[in-house]
Amino acid sequence: MLEIKNLTAKAGDKEILTGISLTVKAGEVHAIMGPNGSGKSTLAQVLAGHPSYEVTGGSVTFLGQDLLALEPEKRAQAGVFLAFQYPVEIAGVTNAYFLRAAFNEQRKARGEEEVDPIDFIDLLEEKLKIVEWGPEIMQRAVNFGFSGGEKKRNEILQMAVLSPKLAILDETDSGLDIDALRIVANGVNKLQRPDAATIVVTHYQRLLDHVVPDFVHVLAGGRIVKSGGKELALELEARGYEWLEDSAIAGARA
């Protein structure tokens, strides 16, 4: 589904990704872990097409398409979804209007008919259950005045509505209390499908207690320095990242 080959990227003059290669197949859950500044969030943003990063080398193929050649909206329309680490507030635009607009843009891109507001409410009802929300949330402005936890739940709600083929969760667990973490994690689990894949970017093990990954990759210095199964996450929890960083630096010197 997703094939990243030797991807390098920079922000300004600063090289952040120094050569990432990763293959993700349908139905899989991959966790990307690593210390602060290792490039985890950059990888997520680069895959979504954030204009602040410049890809300097390598390739990303998504369902046979050159993902890097696509505008961010085309990537979204192709089925890539990024749950933002810092969801953005849009004043004066209701969640309902925003979600329907996004939903319809993606339908149009697939050559499907747009859904009118009435039918959309029916569809939403199902999706709201996933994040344990009532309909009131739809009349509030997008993320405006939302608590940190509400913002993250709203990301999962959007994911539920848009049912992406590839969901990238960028530190979705950061800043969540126990209840919010449970709701978010349950949401992610419910949304997993055999034909869709999930990449969970996280600093900590705790989300992975709920969303169990098939593979864990550790990023350091802008590249993957170690890959393993879910037990790797536990090892990281116990030992920290330092031992990997040291070997990454050693590897870079070699």
Add this chain to the structure above:
Amino acid sequence: MDTSVETLVNREYAYGFVTPIEADTFMPGLSEDVVRAISAKKDEPEWLLEWRLKAYRKWLTLTEPHWANVKYAPIDYQAIRYYSAPRTAKPLGSLDEVDPELLKTYAKLGIPLNEQKLLTGVAVDAIFDSVSVATTYKAKLAEYGVIFCPLSEAVREHPDLVQKYLGSVVPYGDNYFAALNAAVFSDGSFVYIPKGVKCPLELSTYFRINTADVGQFERTLIVAEERASVSYLEGCTAPKRDTNQLHAAVVELVALDDATIKYSTVQNWYAGDKDGKGGIYNFVTKRGKCAGARSKISWIQVEAGSAITWKYPSCILQGDDSVGEFYSVAVVNNHQQADTGTKMIHVGKNTRSTIVSKGISAGHGNGSYRGLVKVLPRAENARNYTQCDSMLIGNKCGAHTFPYIDIQNPTATLEHEASTSKIAEDQIFYLKARGLNTENAISMIVNGFCKEVFLNLPTEFAVEAQKLLGVSLEGSVG
């Protein structure tokens, strides 16, 4: 990082076409003879000619105001044509007699004058250059005693009403452009709502400038008697030309006891090209008088077009407990300039006013809010709420705020809120990451910003206004 946004195409102004129609047009130039000739064309009574001449003589003593935060080359008032009417225009008995070329023009503008095809619930007066060419639903309105007709016709048919109210809110010598208008105004709409009548239709005037070098000087007068109410909307477009054209209109509103007037404007005059060449100078005086107790006047404006806009729709809150409102969205893109706002003059007791201004500046546009809240000594317990927000798109545009406050009664309560924000790349990216393209993303953010104003527009036009905003800002992010 901005390449994706910079590559946006700038959509062409969709209303920039010219109608090939034979017109009766004056030679350029202004003199007493021209004023007399306009009056003669319209077969006006002596009192009106005298009024025009007084205005003209007053105008000669005035100087063009330059306190607004706008820049333009001097206007040559002798190079303007002060009258132009389609050759076929004459008092029309029915819509069937309207020149097909004109009907086509309005259809192209999205204003079908055929009553069956009209927006339901909206009566339209169509003004083409200097004259009204069609008014719809007149018969239906007459059943309610509502008068809705060209001002020139009202002068003939309802002279007492016109003479009583014309110039009663904006006197002929009020300011430079109002004096010019009083001298040479050619047509406009007249609305009269009798006592206790709630106007059954939305009334709408559509202004179209067609002929080159012509100045449009229309004058609108709306009178709502006791307990009457009306909602009125004006729309405006003009062809694309390299030269600037002057539009100096006057609007007067009079609301008697318990009357309500809601006046909405969606202004989309040609704004000039990307380099600032051409476009309409929109120098307009709009003022409403809440003459009666508990009367209410609301101005709602969406100003998206014109090279330069200079207008301050105002309310004189004379009646006790009267209410004035001003809701405004003003967009400047490319090289557009706008200096717009309102004046709320509290005269009566317990008068209230609300001002909500949303300015959006993009490209090299320069937008200013200028507003006055004045509370006179007799205005016990006057209240004003002002909210003034600006949004900047890009880093070559400007947004300015000039609030003036003059309080002469200590019981007044005033609140003022202001904000300036920059449209964030992060907001655009967030929406793009959900599948919206850049244009739709900007449009959504800007419409959210303007929501409070759009909520006050008649529903049929709120959608149009939102679309217009999207089009006006295309290609604006860089």
